[in-house]
Amino acid sequence: MNTKQLRLVVAALILVNFVTITIFLVKEKRANGAGLKKEIVATIGTREISRKEWLSELEARYGKEVLKDMIDQKVIKEMAEKNKIKVSKQDVEREFRMIQTTYHSASEKKQENEKKWKEQIRNSLLLEEILTKDVAVSEQEMRNYYNQNKDLFDIPTAFHLSQIIVKTKTEAEKSLKELSQGSSFSAMAMERSIDEFSANDGGDIGYISKDDDRYPFEYVQTAKNLKVGEWSMPIKVDQGYAILKLEGIIKGETYAFQDVKEEIRRQIALQQMKVPASARTFWDEARVSWFYGKDKND
Template sequence: MGKKQLWMVIAALILVNVLTIAFYQSRVKEASGAAMSEESVATIGKTEISRQDWLNELEAKYGKDVLKEMIDQKVVTETAAKYKIKISDQEVEREFRMLQTTVDPLSQKNHASEKKWKEEIRNTLLLEELLTRDVAVSTKELRRYYAENKSVFKVPTAYHLSHIIVKTKNEATKASKELAHGSSFSALAMERSIEEFSANEGGDIGYITEEDERYPKKYIETAKRLKKGAYSKPLKVEDGYALIKLEGKLNGKSYSFDEVKEQIRRQIALEQMKTPANASTFWDEAGVEWFYGKDKNKD
């Protein structure tokens, strides 16, 4: 599974994790004796929506997906342990590093923590290894793939930036003075920036590289001269004037053949598979029984 496919899997887990917390914490409270069914979660005029009605709707819409994801995670973990399959911390760190520089900041923030994100990555890699553990690929083929896809295994230097965009230089100068007097860059971005998407995230635009075409080249040129936590002078941009702040930096790295050969083997093997890669393959072996019967909701 390549970076794009891996991210699709992880992005799909975001909603699951949020809903799991909301739904199952509420169920625990209900089981402990709290009178949840009568509690109102919203009022519309004289009409109320009870917590129980809300939970029933959540269960109807998302309950099956949430439960399946929880089962899949357990199945992968236990089946990997059965076959003594492990994923190294180095592999997890490599995938995490690649994702940091390729996904948008909103998606990153939807993860409860870096630790949780890495757990999801490890689970995905364990599943890939389980599905391909019996597939042998010649060293010659592995090296050919590496030579043809070297750019995939090279992570460029990336700068984690936030920005504030305003219409005039006067507004930018005023914002700069407020920052100099201790105002929060994030708060000012939410209040002043005319770039709505990033403004909602406190100006955070995630990691960008020299190859990134979404933002002006002067962003990277300026970021190279900033220290972590520092912000720039007003920069002329297409929509007006920008202030950028360096939140962090990831130094570029090229991964050697030996570092990624197992990843390549899995990728080649997965590309040859005729069925979708999912944990349901191992449900029977793991002896899974669940609320929804025999339907594994295979895609």
């Protein structure tokens, strides 16, 4: 697995953890108060499912992992404060931009979640710093790593796009006319686009860059000539014709050695240690006591 693929996996895990925790906690919060037993969330013929039953099932299925993740985040903060360890805003921003440019679900319609994404990234970097704080890595070793892997520290220019795909050029031209008359791009994508995956998200396909093989090469070439908020003329694709809208741009950036020195030190140190980056390592030191006891295999 190359570094770019690894970043995709990390991004996916961050998102999955966030979504799972959010769903569980929001439902639990809403459930508190009177009427819990009586409130019905579903009916099937004469049968009913109450909110209490639903939340009990959520806790049974996901409660342990959600609680563990919440504890881990608190442990990381506790150990970081104890050891006076911090990570820079620049490091967090760089990792966030890399995730945006490589992971589809960094949709800007989810901007309200950006703060939580960055908090997850900050905690991950703090954990790496805590784990590697006593590992010595020479300046020369770090420079050698940088010189051999410079491309890993480049953030490519990425274009946040939405699309509408229709079968014929006539349909595409009709869609363009309606857009010029004020129709909503996202609403039209949901109603008309034959690409179900993006249509369900209002046409949003996230960020793509020149090395992205998920979409035709013409997508990036077309995006370069658009201003944010503009849409393109129809583009011939395998499914028919695509109309693209440019939602936003992340400008590419290349980082010098000094910019990524600490990241390199952490990565080399973690490789030398050959241990998983887990906050569970510090549970005893942080004096964790939780609902599920002390089984460290959980």
